[in-house]
Amino acid sequence: MSSSQVPDRAAVGAEITPPWSRRRRRRSPWQRAGNSSVPYLLVLPVLAAIGAVLAYPLYKLVVISFQKYGLFELIRRHGTWVGLDNYRSVLGDGVFWRTLERTVVFTIANVGLTMLLGTLIALLLVRVSSLVRVLLTVGLVLVWSMPVVAVQVWYWMTNYQNGVLNYFLTEVHLGDYFQHDWYATNFSKLAMVTALIVWGAIPFVTITVYAGLAQVPSELVEAAEIDGAGPLRVFRDVTFPVLKPILLILTSLSIIWDFGVFAQPWLLVTASGWNASNYLMGVYVYIEGYAHSDFGRGAAISLLMLLIVALLSVFYVRQMVKTEEAG
């Protein structure tokens, strides 16, 4: 796919040009221009749709981030220009920096666990019998298709007073979990959120990696095994290089999702469980923007988040481009 290959392919193509293709070449320049603009015309509706649903809100967000836009302005539907005030106030706020730090650690933990467990389960899927594979896949797809409301079920299961998890752990004699509070500390709250998010994210990673594994040439694996490579070695030198582009794109997607996650943590920990010492970015922007009705500040935080996610993903995108070029 590299750029150096393109001329070769063109040359090869020229040698065996079918007759209908030759006829096309004789078309007038006007026709050719028409032809080459067809693809652009075809993507135009999509671009227009994206523009309508993404570009305009983004533009609005940028504008509001430079305005004083509170409840008063919301009702009258126009803010007052304040320049960089919102950015200055956010960047001067210790809560922002601590939240950012916490969210980065949280994202690394979540993405790491998701990728690790997801890949392991995908490798497992290759090995198991087809019946188990079907059952596992069905289970994964069910988890995947579960709406966010499933959080409520997690909440019930881990409830302090009547949660089935405490009951179960006590009944199987894993200790006295009666009235164990799974949300007692900031750490345990975020750990519960991590469990929920990893649970929800594994299916996508597993199914995608499993699909990627189908591309690993079995003769290469066999050859490596005959040469005496153990399973770890085979994974490192044969499977991993093939999977690398897929793993990279999954990682960068997971980073984007987990860094700004809101619905799951908000519903699981409940509104009264959040405070300045345990905010994640998604929760922080909601509290600052919506709960405090300071939409200008909220918009500024969102844009900063966008910037940070872009910076975080840039490394992976570069890696991906490199892999593409090398392949």
Added chain:
Amino acid sequence: MRVRYIAAVCLVAALAVTVSAATAAPSRSTARSITVWLQTDAQNGWPDIVASVNSQFEKDHPGVKVNVQYQQWTQHLTKFDATLAGGNAPDVIEMGNSEMTKYMAAGAFQDITSSKSSFANSSNWLSGLQKAATYGGHLYGVPYYAGSRVVTYRTDLFKKAGISKPPTSLAQFTVDAKKLAAKNTAKGFSPVYIAGPDWYVAMGFVYDYGGQIAKTFKGKWIGTLNSPKAIAGLTAYKNFFNVASHASKTQDEAHPFPYTVYAQGLVGAMPGPTWVTCCNLLGKYTKASAQFVMPSHTAGKPMPGFLGGSDLAVPVGANKALAVDWIKDFTDTATEKALQAKGNIPNATNLLGDSVNERAAARSWFIPSSKNWVNVENGNILRSMLTQILTGKLTVKQAATFASQNITSVLNG
């Protein structure tokens, strides 16, 4: 397609002309509706009252449908903000008296000062609720009802534990809690169930010991939870909680609702709103339940309770005439009496009786009247402080000082 649009536009225009011509007629014949946002308290506690008011209203206003949408306290403001931005706010909204200031200051409600005299008992409205709905001398809301907080208890369990009458002092209540604990050894039984971060209960202790959340000084707010009196109150709360409650120290009073634990038979007594005795919320223990006034640490006095209450407001862009008419029906004397029968405090002094709720209201406290108070609630400053105190993560003084500093900065922000 286009033809159909044009036809539709013509039809609408034609209808509009008819309507404007018909406005002088006594009854409006076009189908319209008003949207009313009430809290789930009404849905759980008095859906029958809402239904009868609606049918009365719809009878008086033929063709007008009332669309009641029940909201949760924790989410309704966010939803309200969104509807304000979208220009589709409800016609009537129930607001907590602690939530009014911020929205009145932002101009979210229509001025209904001129209609005041047309509401029943409006010259005797409870001052707390009327004040909460007044801004810059203008009226932006109608008092709906108030609720003080009482203790609901199991008469059978009290009798079994040898407690002959409800406690009249905090010390006595503590002794009673120990007696109840001795007689009820079921795992997870709370003699007095209080969710740890329930700041409505905890602040009662603070005000009982002479403390307060914040005060104004030279036009600035100052958080005062770290004053010696407030710390004495918080310490008393911690001690009482440790003796009496096995509830979570981190989960609020909606997770789970205390009455659901009560209905499981795991609660001897619980402070909270009066209406829990209604609607079978207490399950098979409804008949064995009664209520008393939360006692003060000063014997014979009630502990100051949070005088919560609701106002009904008309957001900007709403159909003011219909909204005001609906509120008139919903706050007339008969409706207020019906609300009173459900254990609420009616909206006017001339309707007050001598129920346990009304006696409890004799001593009450209210949140600081700053337009930024909502941010203290949303930031969970008080709840975090209580969790830190109860889990022993911080001392009472450390937690209170931290919270006070936060409150000072948020209220002045």
